[in-house]
Amino acid sequence: MLISGLIGVKEIVMADRAGFCFGVKRAVDAIVNTLESSAEGAEIWSIGMPIHNPQEVARLRAMGLQVAEDESAIPEGATVLIRAHGEPRAVMEKLRSKGGAIVDMTCPHVRRAQERAGALSSQGYDVVLLGDALHPEIRSIMGYVDGPVDVVADAAEAGNLPKRSRVALISQTTQQEELLADIAFVLVPKTGELCVCNTICKATVERQEAVRRLAGRVDGVVLVGGKESANTAKLRDIARANGMDVLWIESADGMDGGWLEGKTKIGIAAGASTPQWLITDVCNKIARM
Ligand code: SF4
Numbered sequence: 001m002l003i004s005g006l007i008g009v010k011e012i013v014m015a016d017r018a019g020f021c022f023g024v025k026r027a028v029d030a031i032v033n034t035l036e037s038s039a040e041g042a043e044i045w046s047i048g049m050p051i052h053n054p055q056e057v058a059r060l061r062a063m064g065l066q067v068a069e070d071e072s073a074i075p076e077g078a079t080v081l082i083r084a085h086g087e088p089r090a091v092m093e094k095l096r097s098k099g100g101a102i103v104d105m106t107c108p109h110v111r112r113a114q115e116r117a118g119a120l121s122s123q124g125y126d127v128v129l130l131g132d133a134l135h136p137e138i139r140s141i142m143g144y145v146d147g148p149v150d151v152v153a154d155a156a157e158a159g160n161l162p163k164r165s166r167v168a169l170i171s172q173t174t175q176q177e178e179l180l181a182d183i184a185f186v187l188v189p190k191t192g193e194l195c196v197c198n199t200i201c202k203a204t205v206e207r208q209e210a211v212r213r214l215a216g217r218v219d220g221v222v223l224v225g226g227k228e229s230a231n232t233a234k235l236r237d238i239a240r241a242n243g244m245d246v247l248w249i250e251s252a253d254g255m256d257g258g259w260l261e262g263k264t265k266i267g268i269a270a271g272a273s274t275p276q277w278l279i280t281d282v283c284n285k286i287a288r289m
Pocket of ligand 1: 021024108110173204231272
């Protein structure tokens with residue numbers, strides 16, 4: 001998308017894939033529908049932030065959503081929404097025992113990673129997960145593995161793993177395919193049988209490719225997304241690796257006039273957890289500047 005006629009900045013070029021992915025949109029729509037259709041005073045909870053975007057979470061909270069630190073804080077009989085990252089099997093069992101409705105919005109791509117990890121573990125594979133050990137999606141996938149499981153963030157960590165006879169390598173959905181391939185390359189010589197599951201979701205890859213396509217076309221990229229969002233952090237890394245100057249902001253309030261100085265063509269990219277209204281706000285703010 002080209003917007004011309006702005007002062008200083010002459011053009012804004014939107015990344016051709018930006019903002020809410022299928023899984024996040026599905027989860028947010030379900031939260032809004034549940035909040036709007038529930039009786040007044042009904043308790044509607046999520047475990048942890050339903051998406052990695054503080055502004056969108058504030059909007060949902062204002063509509064009545066309550067956010068618990070963990071499953072122990074969910075009251076008996078309350079409705080609980082499971083976010084796109086999913087929850088470990090044990091947490092789901094505890095929630096069922098509380099007797100409330102469960103609206104399970106685990107993204108189908110995450111569900112597939114949970115099921116592959118669980119099935120391959122029960123077939124005798126040691127599971128290696130590529131991802132961030134502290135990320136809720138990795139914790140939810142680990143919660144479906146009964147046998148040995150390791151989490152690695154890069155090829156160096158994979159290199160520290162012991163030799164094994166059977167390994168299943170599975171990825172957090174937001175990782176980069178090149179990194180998954182690098183780790184498979186490291187594991188091949190130290191594994192008798194290696195099963196690689198590409199569980200990286202297309203939405204992530206599409207947003208990454210859209211950022212790469214901005215390289216050479218713009219003087220800088222404004223990246224809109226929550227600072228806790230792993231997939232937005234990946235977009236920043238990709239933009240920088242492709243030589244682009246990046247301004248990562250959560251909302252239009254973070255827009256920095258100084259950063260725009262000397263730039264005539266600005267790219268706009270956004271993580272998969274960024275709602276359209278925040279992207280529009282940022283475009284409008286640049287236009288006003
Ligand atoms: S990024 Fe992919 S896996 Fe994650 S919620 Fe979106 S569609 Fe699902």
